Amino acid sequence: MRCPFCGYKEDKVVDSRATAEESAVRRRRECLKCGKRFTTYEYVEEVSLLVIKKDGRREVFDRKKVLAGIIRACEKRPVSVEKMEEVVTQVERAIQKKSDREVVSSKIGELIMEKLKLIDDVAYVRFASVYRQFKDVGQFMVELKDILGKDKKKK
Secondary structure, three states, X not given: OOOOOOOOOOEEEEEEEEOOOOXXXXXXXXXXXXXXXXXXXXXXXXXXXXXXXXXOOEEEOOHHHHHHHHHHHOOOOOOOHHXXXXXXXXXXXXXXXXXXXXXXXXXXXXXXXXHHHHHOHHHHHHHHHHHOOOOOHHHHHHHHHHHHHHHHHHO
8 A cells, every 4th residue: 555645655554444334444544654644445346337328338337436426516515525435335336236237327327316315405406417417597497496395395
């Protein structure tokens, strides 16, 4: 393991624990050269999952790519990085349970939106606007009215 700050190859594990869903091991490490701390995650390597894109191409499922999209949607919102990583883990698990190594990209998007809707309405609408490629304000308003309608029912 290389230190992300100085590149030194030796470190010590300060703390090690399973993540909330026990899908990974989270380790806090300390570089033996510069003394800075960083976090690593260890995951069980699953069989490669292929994503079928809209144009028919196939790509290997990439957690980092999914997380990047969620981070963009949650920018400047009160959603922790841990919560975002939890969403990625939940989506990845759901896909692995339901598919035979291949999944349509639209299914991934729908799962992400489902999870974001429960966490933060603004992040959900941001993600949906990009994912569903809203063409105009009208489509955006339909989605907002749906959210506002559900909020009124709760009260």
